[in-house]
Amino acid sequence: MATMNKVEPGKLFIGKVRHGGDLLEELTTLCLKENIRLGRVGALGAVQRARLGFYDQQTQEYQFFVVDQPLEITALLGNVSLKDGTPFVHAHVTLADKTGHAYGGHLAPGTVVFACEFILEAFDGPLLERNFDETTGLHLWAMPE
Amino acid sequence: MATMNKVEPGKLFIGKVRHGGDLLEELTTLCLKENIRLGRVGALGAVQRARLGFYDQQTQEYQFFVVDQPLEITALLGNVSLKDGTPFVHAHVTLADKTGHAYGGHLAPGTVVFACEFILEAFDGPLLERNFDETTGLHLWAMPE
Amino acid sequence: MATMNKVEPGKLFIGKVRHGGDLLEELTTLCLKENIRLGRVGALGAVQRARLGFYDQQTQEYQFFVVDQPLEITALLGNVSLKDGTPFVHAHVTLADKTGHAYGGHLAPGTVVFACEFILEAFDGPLLERNFDETTGLHLWAMPE
Numbered sequence: 001m002a003t004m005n006k007v008e009p010g011k012l013f014i015g016k017v018r019h020g021g022d023l024l025e026e027l028t029t030l031c032l033k034e035n036i037r038l039g040r041v042g043a044l045g046a047v048q049r050a051r052l053g054f055y056d057q058q059t060q061e062y063q064f065f066v067v068d069q070p071l072e073i074t075a076l077l078g079n080v081s082l083k084d085g086t087p088f089v090h091a092h093v094t095l096a097d098k099t100g101h102a103y104g105g106h107l108a109p110g111t112v113v114f115a116c117e118f119i120l121e122a123f124d125g126p127l128l129e130r131n132f133d134e135t136t137g138l139h140l141w142a143m144p145e
Numbered sequence: 146m147a148t149m150n151k152v153e154p155g156k157l158f159i160g161k162v163r164h165g166g167d168l169l170e171e172l173t174t175l176c177l178k179e180n181i182r183l184g185r186v187g188a189l190g191a192v193q194r195a196r197l198g199f200y201d202q203q204t205q206e207y208q209f210f211v212v213d214q215p216l217e218i219t220a221l222l223g224n225v226s227l228k229d230g231t232p233f234v235h236a237h238v239t240l241a242d243k244t245g246h247a248y249g250g251h252l253a254p255g256t257v258v259f260a261c262e263f264i265l266e267a268f269d270g271p272l273l274e275r276n277f278d279e280t281t282g283l284h285l286w287a288m289p290e
Numbered sequence: 291m292a293t294m295n296k297v298e299p300g301k302l303f304i305g306k307v308r309h310g311g312d313l314l315e316e317l318t319t320l321c322l323k324e325n326i327r328l329g330r331v332g333a334l335g336a337v338q339r340a341r342l343g344f345y346d347q348q349t350q351e352y353q354f355f356v357v358d359q360p361l362e363i364t365a366l367l368g369n370v371s372l373k374d375g376t377p378f379v380h381a382h383v384t385l386a387d388k389t390g391h392a393y394g395g396h397l398a399p400g401t402v403v404f405a406c407e408f409i410l411e412a413f414d415g416p417l418l419e420r421n422f423d424e425t426t427g428l429h430l431w432a433m434p435e
Contacts, residue, residue, distance in 0.1 A: 002263075012299060146308060203360075
């Protein structure tokens with residue numbers, strides 16, 4: 001069974017990430033600055049290069065790779081929760097090159113913004129802390145099953 | 146012209162789907178359990194395998210196919226409405242493999258979760274019921290044009 | 291540093307775009323009709339053909355291309371702001387063909403709807419106007435850095 005917490009909408013923001021900024025770092029910095037500890041983020045735009053992760057479900061390690069070319073961000077979807085007590089942004093991105101070919105993965109540091117427009121929402125409610133999960137090797141939300 | 150109903154935000158949830166669960170079934174079960182009859186869902190995560198649909202606009206039949214490998218869910222977007230009077234989740238997913246290559250389609254039963262984090266929102270307002278649409282062969286919302 | 295404005299949730303709508311309509315034009319018309327000058331849109335569905343843009347970061351010009359086949363819309367993410375004082379929809383789409391292969395880009399006029407379900411949200415708060423940005427050659431939101 002899936003598990004979920006009821007939350008309430010909190011502060012809502014619309015904005016842009018600066019040209020040349022690191023996409024994941026910039027979003028994380030905003031959450032720290034505004035003390036957003038639970039929430040959601042969505043974005044679109046373009047990057048100068050992307051660094052993505054794929055989680056190897058067998059070895060239980062992330063494999064990181066770079067797509068070293070300008071790409072459109074066709075979708076960024078992420079959430080905000082706590083890891084080691086600090087706001088942590090977990091985001092996945094879908095990207096497209098000049099031919100329209102699409103790429104995707106786990107957003108990693110090293111993704112450089114060309115232009116990016118985002119919507120960031122805070123939620124009020126039970127905080128979610130990421131803990132090591134033995135089954136997957138990931139840091140997942142500690143919630144009663 | 147497009148057609149739309151004004152609605153109000155209802156209950157809001159953040160949670161995770163259990164490892165090994167069927168992604169579409171788990172989301173549907175949550176809607177049934179919480180009696181969410183109108184709403185929105187978004188998610189990211191990873192699957193052990195995906196089963197997707199593509200709607201053939203000529204024959205007006207879904208073609209289903211399996212991508213039988215671990216994949217990141219880079220974006221799941223869906224809505225909740227009624228079909229035969231029961232909560233029905235309609236979701237599309239974008240996925241990526243270990244090389245970053247992206248796949249997508251209509252989320253079908255048979256997509257097995259590795260880890261999945263979602264945000265589920267209920268809307269209050271006029272309920273939307275899916276009825277057979279002669280033009281497309283799909284079950285679309287019955288709304289005045 | 292990223293820049294953002296705090297806003298409040300406004301009117302919320304769920305609806306569908308008519309079969310055969312131009313996806314971007316229909317969404318824009320809805321914003322004009324409802325006087326939505328700031329907001330967010332998300333959608334899924336299918337198109338008969340897609341016309342997409344890729345922004346060439348070197349020449350600072352959009353390159354447009356057509357994917358002339360039926361495709362699923364796996365994700366449409368967009369925002370609403372002002373350009374020349376008028377509501378302007380900026381949306382990116384991810385699409386998939388019958389093999390599950392994914393495409394993506396900036397949604398351009400010329401994308402013809404087969405069926406499309408959307409959620410459109412207005413935000414109340416400081417309006418955002420698109421102005422020419424010298425660094426990128428794009429029309430970006432005028433916000434203090």
